[in-house]
Every structure is written in C-alpha cells, then in structure tokens.
Amino acid sequence: GQQVMQIPQYQHVQEGEDFTTYCNSSTTLSNIQWYKQRPGGHPVFLIQLVKSGEVKKQKRLTFQFGEAKKNSSLHITATQTTDVGTYFCAGVTTDSWGKLQFGSGTQVVVTP
Amino acid sequence: DTAVSQTPKYLVTQMGNDKSIKCEQNLGHDTMYWYKQDSKKFLKIMFSYNNKELIINETVPNRFSPKSPDKAHLNLHINSLELGDSAVYFCASSQARGSYNEQFFGPGTRLTVL
Numbered sequence: 087g088q089q090v091m092q093i094p095q096y097q098h099v100q101e102g103e104d105f106t107t108y109c110n111s112s113t114t115l116s117n118i119q120w121y122k123q124r125p126g127g128h129p130v131f132l133i134q135l136v137k138s139g140e141v142k143k144q145k146r147l148t149f150q151f152g153e154a155k156k157n158s159s160l161h162i163t164a165t166q167t168t169d170v171g172t173y174f175c176a177g178v179t180t181d182s183w184g185k186l187q188f189g190s191g192t193q194v195v196v197t198p
Numbered sequence: 199d200t201a202v203s204q205t206p207k208y209l210v211t212q213m214g215n216d217k218s219i220k221c222e223q224n225l226g227h228d229t230m231y232w233y234k235q236d237s238k239k240f241l242k243i244m245f246s247y248n249n250k251e252l253i254i255n256e257t258v259p260n261r262f263s264p265k266s267p268d269k270a271h272l273n274l275h276i277n278s279l280e281l282g283d284s285a286v287y288f289c290a291s292s293q294a295r296g297s298y299n300e301q302f303f304g305p306g307t308r309l310t311v312l
Contacts, residue, residue, distance in 0.1 A: 117298060128288060131300040172239055185254055186301065188241040
C-alpha cells in the first residue's frame with residue numbers, strides 16, 4: 087500500500103540555524119499537505135501543494151513539491167524556539183477519495 | 199469559540215470496559231474524521247463521514263464503532279477496551295470530502311487503558 091516516509095525522525099537545531107525535513111512517497115501524489123503539532127497539542131494545517139515543482143513560502147518556512155510529485159520538503163531558516171513541534175506531511179493519491187496518508191513526522195527540538 | 203471540540207480530554211479506564219468519545223464541529227463542515235495517534239506520534243486515519251454517511255472505514259477492529267447523528271457530530275464508541283487501544287484520538291473536520299480540503303483537528307482525547 088501507499089507509504090509516506092519522513093526523514094529525519096528527530097531534528098535538534100540550534101536557534102538561528104536552518105534545517106530541512108523531507109517527505110517521500112512510494113506512489114505519485116495528487117497533492118500534499120503539511121501540518122505542525124506543538125508538544126501536547128493537535129495538528130494544525132500549514133500549507134497545501136498541488137502542482138509539480140511548486141514552491142510556497144510562509145515567512146521563514148519554504149515548502150516544495152517534487153517534479154514527479156512523489157516527494158516534498160520543508161525548509162526552515164533562522165529557527166526560533168516557537169518552531170518546536172512535530173511537522174507532518176500528508177499525501178493524497180488520486181484514488182484515495184481524499185484520504186490523507188500522514189508521514190511519520192519530524193520532531194524538532196530547538197536549543198536556545 | 200472552539201472550532202472542533204472533543205470530550206473527554208482524558209479518559210482512563212480498565213481493560214474490558216466500553217467507552218465513548220464525542221466530537222462536535224461548529225464550522226459547518228460536511229466531512230468529519232477520527233484519527234489515532236500512537237506513542238510514536240504516528241497518525242492513522244480510522245473513519246471518515248461525509249454528511250452522516252460513512253466514506254472511509256480503515257482496517258480497525260470492529261470493537262470501534264463510529265456514529266454520526268448529524269453532520270456536526272461524530273462520536274466514537276469502543277467496546278471491550280484493550281491495552282493496545284491506549285493512544286490519543288483526534289477528531290477532525292474538513293469543508294467537504296476530497297483531497298484538496300485542509301483538515302481542522304480537535305484537541306484530542308488521551309485514552310489510557312489499564
């Protein structure tokens with residue numbers, strides 16, 4: 087079945103540094119969404135990517151969808167303590183009736 | 199105003215008991231979901247309803263039974279609870295079915311089975 091993998095599983099970042107988390111699917115996706123879950127909180131929608139090669143920015147966050155629509159990345163520049171949390175990608179295949187397949191998540195810890 | 203609310207927030211119970219979790223959304227959305235998040239934070243969809251109709255029914259034990267009395271409510275009843283059912287259960291909603299709709303999650307219900 088479809089699998090969405092995320093790496094790394096854990097990311098320790100010094101405040102002010104940049105980091106990237108990667109999402110890979112075994113099958114082509116119709117679109118991909120990214121969510122952030124703060125410690126003890128619930129997933130909150132960040133963004134959706136639909137087009138092949140699409141790049142979207144939200145302040146210090148840059149999201150990219152691969153040309154083959156099988157992978158995606160989230161790059162955060164100048165990490166802040168407010169970036170702490172787990173970042174999930176969630177992919178949808180064309181035949182899944184909108185069912186989101188969540189990646190395993192990247193847990194981000196920021197050291198001041 | 200809470201968009202998606204769940205009760206209870208915490209649920210501690212003994213093995214073998216039956217329990218229910220309730221979910222309500224005031225966003226006017228047509229589609230609602232139940233997710234299970236295990237101790238490793240892996241999020242897995244369990245069920246989805248669109249306007250009271252079951253549209254996604256993943257491979258979950260039939261001890262789990264969702265019920266949607268109207269499109270603003272989706273409840274989850276669990277029979278004969280087992281240790282492995284311990285997890286955080288999230289309810290979510292989206293404007294409509296289909297892959298292009300963002301999902302709004304409730305605060306979660308942390309279920310602990312002793």
